[in-house]
Amino acid sequence: MFIETQPPQTPLPLTPAQRRMPARRRLLAATRKLRELGSIASAVAGTSHPYMAHIIPMRRCNLACTYCNEFDDVSDPVDIEEMKRRINHLGRLGTSVITISGGEPLLHPELDEVIRQIRKTGAIAGMITNGYLLMPERIERLNKAGLDHMQISIDNVMPDEVSKKSLKVLDAKLRMLAEHADFHVNINSVVGGGIANPEDALTISKRALGLGFSSTIGIIHDGSGQLKPLGERERTVWDEVRRLTRRSYSRFNGFQEAIANGLPNDWRCRAGSRYLYVDENGIVSYCSQQRGYPGIPVAEYTTEIVKREFLTEKSCAPNCTISCVHQVSYIDHWRAPQITTVTPGGAGHGADADLVQIL
Numbered sequence: 001m002f003i004e005t006q007p008p009q010t011p012l013p014l015t016p017a018q019r020r021m022p023a024r025r026r027l028l029a030a031t032r033k034l035r036e037l038g039s040i041a042s043a044v045a046g047t048s049h050p051y052m053a054h055i056i057p058m059r060r061c062n063l064a065c066t067y068c069n070e071f072d073d074v075s076d077p078v079d080i081e082e083m084k085r086r087i088n089h090l091g092r093l094g095t096s097v098i099t100i101s102g103g104e105p106l107l108h109p110e111l112d113e114v115i116r117q118i119r120k121t122g123a124i125a126g127m128i129t130n131g132y133l134l135m136p137e138r139i140e141r142l143n144k145a146g147l148d149h150m151q152i153s154i155d156n157v158m159p160d161e162v163s164k165k166s167l168k169v170l171d172a173k174l175r176m177l178a179e180h181a182d183f184h185v186n187i188n189s190v191v192g193g194g195i196a197n198p199e200d201a202l203t204i205s206k207r208a209l210g211l212g213f214s215s216t217i218g219i220i221h222d223g224s225g226q227l228k229p230l231g232e233r234e235r236t237v238w239d240e241v242r243r244l245t246r247r248s249y250s251r252f253n254g255f256q257e258a259i260a261n262g263l264p265n266d267w268r269c270r271a272g273s274r275y276l277y278v279d280e281n282g283i284v285s286y287c288s289q290q291r292g293y294p295g296i297p298v299a300e301y302t303t304e305i306v307k308r309e310f311l312t313e314k315s316c317a318p319n320c321t322i323s324c325v326h327q328v329s330y331i332d333h334w335r336a337p338q339i340t341t342v343t344p345g346g347a348g349h350g351a352d353a354d355l356v357q358i359l
Contacts, residue, residue, distance in 0.1 A: 091121030229262025
């Protein structure tokens with residue numbers, strides 16, 4: 001297959017509308033920030049509810065990135081009424097942030113209703129997308145549905161055999177978002193296994209910041225979510241991007257320092273408690289890389305299970321690179337040492353976890 005190797009054309013300058021943030025957007029951003037601060041305060045005040053859940057309305061994806069194990073090309077969308085029931089169960093548990101993931105969630109024909117249902121529970125509504133299906137009309141629909149946050153991962157400047165999520169393809173979509181989106185947009189670049197040109201991450205980050213978005217950088221993990229230490233070129237780029245984005249929430253990704261050096265992290269993973277991964281079948285797992293554990297339907301998930309998992313150490317944690325779980329778990333890094341251990345796919349839970357009062 002022919003792969004174009006010329007650099008992308010120089011992006012056009014921002015329009016005057018992109019340079020000015022309307023008063024309405026400023027008000028929405030301020031209101032969103034207050035809601036976020038409230039969710040964090042609630043998480044600090046008590047540990048018996050999830051802080052974040054990822055929920056999958058669509059396993060199918062319109063792309064096939066070779067490093068990704070979170071998609072297929074055959075699945076139907078989850079029925080909207082079933083999605084609403086699952087979201088309501090997350091609301092019953094008191095979940096603060098519900099993020100739609102996939103697959104590619106924009107393929108779901110009733111995604112706007114999914115977002116509205118999340119907002120009805122009082123949760124902050126997020127979405128992770130490859131961005132390919134965004135158009136001005138679609139962005140306006142997301143605004144009206146109440147989306148709070150969107151993240152797009154861009155893997156390279158030019159598409160290649162590993163990933164088609166390239167700046168060349170997506171730059172026009174980013175300009176649409178800068179023009180039309182009322183929600184917060186974060187652009188995530190990556191370094192690590194399978195990425196041919198780590199310097200692309202720096203180009204992507206600069207473009208995102210230039211458009212007024214936030215920018216983060218991640219390290220690609222292996223198929224089990226475990227670390228892959230960075231090489232010299234990758235580390236240089238990673239350091240530079242982090243310097244550029246020091247004002248964003250990427251400053252809370254201190255755990256990646258150990259990952260970049262190929263070292264384990266000493267932390268308390270609160271997956272299954274503060275973080276839930278709800279797959280397309282409605283089953284709760286620790287994360288996208290440990291699907292099937294604990295393997296409980298969200299309809300049957302209880303506050304008692306949340307408390308149990310809060311105190312359960314996961315054997316995969318030291319070498320884990322799943323940033324959302326690290327970030328959520330950081331809220332509680334200072335309290336409640338974990339007293340039982342589970343190896344996903346191996347030993348079960350100890351009986352004592354249900355008997356301990358959580359601090």
